[in-house]
Amino acid sequence: MKSKRISWREIKRQKFLMICTVCFVIYGIIFYYLPLGGWIMAFQNYKAKDGFFGSEFVGLDKFKFLFSDSTFLQVIRNTLAMGVLNLVCTFVMAIVFAILLNEVRLMAGKKLVQTVSYLPHFLSWIIVTGILHDALSSSGIINELLVKVGILDSPINFFAHKGYFWPIVAFANVWKETGWNAIVYLAAITSIDPSLYEAATIDGAGRWAKIKNITLPGIKPTIIILLIMNVGNVLNAGFEVQYLLGNGLIKSVADTIDIYTLTWGVGQNDYSLGTAAGIFKSVVAIILIVAANQIAKKTGEEKLF
Amino acid sequence: MKTRKLTCVLAALLALVMVLGVAGCGKKDGRNEDGIYEFTMFIAMPGSEINDDNEIMNLIAEKTGVKVKETWLTGQSASEAVGSIIASQDYPDFIDGGDGMMALYDEGILVPWDEYLEKYPNLKEMYSDEEWNSFRQEDGHIYWANVFQNTYGESRATTHNDEAFWIQVRVLEWAGYPEIHTLDQYFDVLTRYAEANPTMGDGLTVIPYTMLCEDWRYFCLENAPEFLDGYPNDGSVIVDTSSGTPTIVDYNTTPTAKRYFQKLNEEYKAGNIDIEFATQTYDEYIAKLSTGRVLGMCDQWWNFAYTINDVFKQQGLDKQGCNYVPLGLTIDEGMDNRWHTYDDTLNNSSGVAVTTSCPDPDAAFKFLNDLLDQEIHDLRFWGIEGVDYLVDENGLYYRTEEMRTKAADKSYQASHFCNYSYMPQYLGTSRDGINAMQPNEQTSEFFQGLAEPLVKCFEAYGAENYPDMIGSVVEHNAPWFPMYSYSNNMTTATPGGVAWTKMGEVKHEWLPRVVMASDFDKEWSDYMSAYNAVDPGAFLAEMQEELNRRAG
Numbered sequence: 001m002k003s004k005r006i007s008w009r010e011i012k013r014q015k016f017l018m019i020c021t022v023c024f025v026i027y028g029i030i031f032y033y034l035p036l037g038g039w040i041m042a043f044q045n046y047k048a049k050d051g052f053f054g055s056e057f058v059g060l061d062k063f064k065f066l067f068s069d070s071t072f073l074q075v076i077r078n079t080l081a082m083g084v085l086n087l088v089c090t091f092v093m094a095i096v097f098a099i100l101l102n103e104v105r106l107m108a109g110k111k112l113v114q115t116v117s118y119l120p121h122f123l124s125w126i127i128v129t130g131i132l133h134d135a136l137s138s139s140g141i142i143n144e145l146l147v148k149v150g151i152l153d154s155p156i157n158f159f160a161h162k163g164y165f166w167p168i169v170a171f172a173n174v175w176k177e178t179g180w181n182a183i184v185y186l187a188a189i190t191s192i193d194p195s196l197y198e199a200a201t202i203d204g205a206g207r208w209a210k211i212k213n214i215t216l217p218g219i220k221p222t223i224i225i226l227l228i229m230n231v232g233n234v235l236n237a238g239f240e241v242q243y244l245l246g247n248g249l250i251k252s253v254a255d256t257i258d259i260y261t262l263t264w265g266v267g268q269n270d271y272s273l274g275t276a277a278g279i280f281k282s283v284v285a286i287i288l289i290v291a292a293n294q295i296a297k298k299t300g301e302e303k304l305f
Numbered sequence: 306m307k308t309r310k311l312t313c314v315l316a317a318l319l320a321l322v323m324v325l326g327v328a329g330c331g332k333k334d335g336r337n338e339d340g341i342y343e344f345t346m347f348i349a350m351p352g353s354e355i356n357d358d359n360e361i362m363n364l365i366a367e368k369t370g371v372k373v374k375e376t377w378l379t380g381q382s383a384s385e386a387v388g389s390i391i392a393s394q395d396y397p398d399f400i401d402g403g404d405g406m407m408a409l410y411d412e413g414i415l416v417p418w419d420e421y422l423e424k425y426p427n428l429k430e431m432y433s434d435e436e437w438n439s440f441r442q443e444d445g446h447i448y449w450a451n452v453f454q455n456t457y458g459e460s461r462a463t464t465h466n467d468e469a470f471w472i473q474v475r476v477l478e479w480a481g482y483p484e485i486h487t488l489d490q491y492f493d494v495l496t497r498y499a500e501a502n503p504t505m506g507d508g509l510t511v512i513p514y515t516m517l518c519e520d521w522r523y524f525c526l527e528n529a530p531e532f533l534d535g536y537p538n539d540g541s542v543i544v545d546t547s548s549g550t551p552t553i554v555d556y557n558t559t560p561t562a563k564r565y566f567q568k569l570n571e572e573y574k575a576g577n578i579d580i581e582f583a584t585q586t587y588d589e590y591i592a593k594l595s596t597g598r599v600l601g602m603c604d605q606w607w608n609f610a611y612t613i614n615d616v617f618k619q620q621g622l623d624k625q626g627c628n629y630v631p632l633g634l635t636i637d638e639g640m641d642n643r644w645h646t647y648d649d650t651l652n653n654s655s656g657v658a659v660t661t662s663c664p665d666p667d668a669a670f671k672f673l674n675d676l677l678d679q680e681i682h683d684l685r686f687w688g689i690e691g692v693d694y695l696v697d698e699n700g701l702y703y704r705t706e707e708m709r710t711k712a713a714d715k716s717y718q719a720s721h722f723c724n725y726s727y728m729p730q731y732l733g734t735s736r737d738g739i740n741a742m743q744p745n746e747q748t749s750e751f752f753q754g755l756a757e758p759l760v761k762c763f764e765a766y767g768a769e770n771y772p773d774m775i776g777s778v779v780e781h782n783a784p785w786f787p788m789y790s791y792s793n794n795m796t797t798a799t800p801g802g803v804a805w806t807k808m809g810e811v812k813h814e815w816l817p818r819v820v821m822a823s824d825f826d827k828e829w830s831d832y833m834s835a836y837n838a839v840d841p842g843a844f845l846a847e848m849q850e851e852l853n854r855r856a857g
Binding site: 047048049070071137138155156157159160247248249250251252262263264265266267268269270 | 382384385388389391392405408411412413518519523580581583584796797806807810813814817818821838
C-alpha cells in the first residue's frame with residue numbers, strides 16, 4: 001500500500017485542524033518530554049541547592065548502587081508479582097462479570113447491579129484501605145466471622161503474615177475496579193449484531209454455546225487491546241495500597257518500586273537514586289508494551305501500533 | 306464566523322487564567338489587616354491542630370504582634386514529609402523537621418540565628434555559649450535550637466520524661482506492691498494479673514503487654530537492651546567506659562539483646578503480647594492505651610503520657626488505677642539502672658528553625674524571644690489567671706479540681722489553650738522563684754492532680770514522684786551524651802549513614818519476626834546474618850569517630 005502524499009493545498013484547507021494539532025504537540029512537548037530532562041539527575045549526585053548545572057556528575061554510580069542493593073531487587077520482584085496478580089485477577093473478573101451481567105434478562109436488576117458494582121471505583125484508596133484495615137483487624141468482621149464459624153480458634157493478624165499480603169492487595173483491586181472495567185466489555189457486547197444470537201438460537205444453541213461462540217469472539221479485539229495497554233501498566237502495581245497497608249514486618253513483600261523511590265528519593269533526599277529507579281521502571285514498561293504489541297501482531301490479532 | 310467566536314472565548318478564558326495565576330503568585334507581606342503577622346509552622350510530629358480563633362493564641366498575638374498557624378505530620382514519616390516540603394519549594398515560616406533537619410540545612414533554606422542571638426537576650430539565655438556552639442553546623446552558623454528538656458533555675462522534675470517499662474498501678478496494687486527488677490518478674494506479675502482479671506469493667510479483654518514498632522517510634526521495641534544492660538539513653542549505641550577509653554558498643558548484638566528478644570518471644574507464644582503489636586500504627590496504639598486495657602509496655606513518657614493521662618482523667622480510668630508508673634528493669638537482679646536522665650538532655654540534632662521564605666525573619670526571631678517572656682510563657686503553659694489558674698497570697702499558682710479537669714478536655718484545649726509546644730520553652734522554676742514554669746512540674750499541683758491509686762502506689766514504694774519510682778543512679782551526663790544526636794542526622798552520603806539506614810530497615814522487619822518466631826534460635830541467627838550483611842561496622846566506626854571527637 002502506498003501512503004498518500006499530503007500536499008500544501010490540503011494543509012491549507014485543513015488549517016484549523018493543523019492549528020489544533022500543533023497546540024497538542026506543543027502541549028505534549030512541554031508536559032511529557034521536557035520533564036524528561038530531569039532524568040539527568042540519575043547521572044548526577046543531585047543536590048537541589050546546586051541545581052542541574054552545579055551538581056556533580058557520577059555517571060552510572062547510582063544505577064550500580066541500585067542493582068547491587070538487594071532491597072531493590074526485592075521491590076522489583078514485588079512490583080512484578082503484584083502487578084501480574086492484579087492484572088490477571090482484575091482482567092478475568094471484569095470479563096466474567098460483564099458476560100454474567102449481560103446474561104441477566106431483568107433490565108432493572110442489570111442496571112442496579114452495574115451501578116452498584118462500579119461505585120467503589122470512585123472511592124479513594126485511602127478509604128478502601130481504611131475499610132480493609134478495619135475489616136481484617138484482629139477484632140474486625142472477618143476474624144469475628146471466622147472465629148464464630150469455628151474455622152479459627154483465635155483471631156489472626158492478617159497483616160503480619162507475608163503470605164496474605166499479595167492476595168489482599170489483589171482482592172482490594174478486584175473489589176474496587178471490577179465493575180468499572182466491565183463497562184468497556186459491556187459496551188463491546190452491545191455492539192455485537194443481535195441477528196447472530198437469533199440465528200444461533202434457531203440452530204439450537206444454548207446460553208453457554210452462545211457465550212463461547214458469539215460473545216467471546218465478539219469482544220476479543222477489545223480484550224486484546226486492553227490487555228496490551230494494561231501490560232504496560234504492570235509495573236504500576238500500585239503505591240497507595242502497599243504504602244497504606246504495609247508495615248515494617250512485611251516490608252520485604254509489600255514495598256514496590258514506587259515506595260522505594262519515595263523512601264530513597266524524598267525520604268533520604270537522594271533524588272538521583274529515586275530518579276534512577278524511576279527510569280528503570282519506565283524502560284521496563286516500554287519493553288513490556290512493545291513486546292506485548294509484537295506478540296499480538298505475530299498472532300494476527302488487533303494491535304496498538 | 307463560528308470559529309472566530311470560539312477563538313475569542315478561548316482567548317478570553319486563557320487571559321483570565323493568566324491574570325488569576327499572576328494574582329495568586331503575589332508576594333504576601335505576611336501581615337493581616339490588624340498589622341499582625343500570620344506565620345505558618347510545620348512540625349514533623351503528629352499533633353493536634355488548635356482552632357483558628359483560639360483564645361490564648363489571639364491574646365499572644367495582641368501582645369507580640371505574631372500568630373502562628375501550626376500544622377502537623379499526618380500519615381507520612383517525618384523525613385518523607387520534609388522531603389516533600391523541599392521538593393515543593395514551598396516552605397512554612399517556621400519548621401521543626403525532626404530527623405530531616407540536615408536535609409533542610411543542605412538545601413540552604415534556613416536562616417542563621419547568629420545575629421539574632423546577639424539581638425534578643427531571651428533567646429541567647431536559653432543555652433550557654435558552649436551549648437550554643439554544639440548547634441553550629443559545618444559552616445559555623447546556628448540554624449536551629451532544640452526547645453525541650455531545658456531547665457530554668459532549679460529543676461522541678463516530677464515526671465520520668467524518659468523511657469521505661471511501664472505498668473498500671475492497679476496491677477501493682479493487686480499484687481501487693483512487689484519489688485520488680487527483672488523482665489521475668491515484670492512479665493510474671495502482668496500475666497498473673499491478666500489471668501485473675503481477664504476483662505475490664507466494660508467487657509474489653511485486657512492486653513498484658515504491647516509495643517509499638519511504627520516508623521522511628523520502634524524504639525519501644527528496639528532499644529531496651531541498652532537500658533537492660535544498665536546504660537543511659539545514648540539511643541543508637543552503648544558507650545562503654547569500662548576499659549578507660551570510651552568505646553562504642555552495638556546493643557543489637559549483645560547477649561542481653563538476645564535474652565530480651567527471647568523473653569519477648571516466649572511471652573508472645575504464651576499469648577501474653579498483643580498480636581497486633583507489629584502492625585499497629587501510632588494512632589491505633591494510643592487508642593488502645595486510652596481504653597486502659599493495656600497493662601504494660603515499654604515506651605518514652607512523652608510518647609504516650611500527655612495524651613493518655615488526659616483521657617484517663619476524662620473517663621475516670623485514673624480512679625481505677627489505669628495510670629502507668631515506670632519500673633527500672635535490668636537484665637539481671639542487682640544491677641544499677643540508668644533509665645532516668647537527671648540532667649537536661651541536649652539533643653542538638655533538631656529543633657525549631659526559621660526558613661528563608663519567612664517575609665520578616667527579624668519579626669520571627671523577636672517572636673521566639675517574646676515567647677520566653679515570663680508573662681507569655683505563663684500564658685502558654687498555665688493559661689489565663691483567674692480562668693485557668695488562681696494565685697494564692699504567697700504568689701503560688703494553683704488550680705481547682707474543675708480547672709484541672711477542664712485543662713484535660715480536648716475541645717477546651719483546642720479552643721482555649723495555645724502552648725506552641727514546639728517553640729522555645731522552659732522547664733524548671735519560673736523567674737518569680739516560686740512557681741514552676743509548667744503546671745505539671747508544680748509540686749503542689751502534681752500531688753493534687755494525682756489520682757488516689759497513684760498516690761497509694763508512690764507511698765507503698767516510698768517514692769515522692771516518678772523519678773523516685775524508677776530509682777536510677779544519680780549522675781551527670783557524660784560529655785558525649787547523647788550519641789543519638791549524631792546518628793539522627795546521618796545522611797546516606799557516607800557509608801556509615803547508608804549502613805544506619807539499612808540497619809533500621811533490617812531491624813524494622815526482623816525484630817517483630819524474631820518476637821513472633823516459632824523457632825527462636827533459627828530466626829535469631831537468620832536475623833543476625835541479615836543484620837551483619839548491611840555492614841553495621843561502617844556505622845559503628847563513624848560513631849566511634851564522633852565519640853572520640855566529643856570525648857576529646
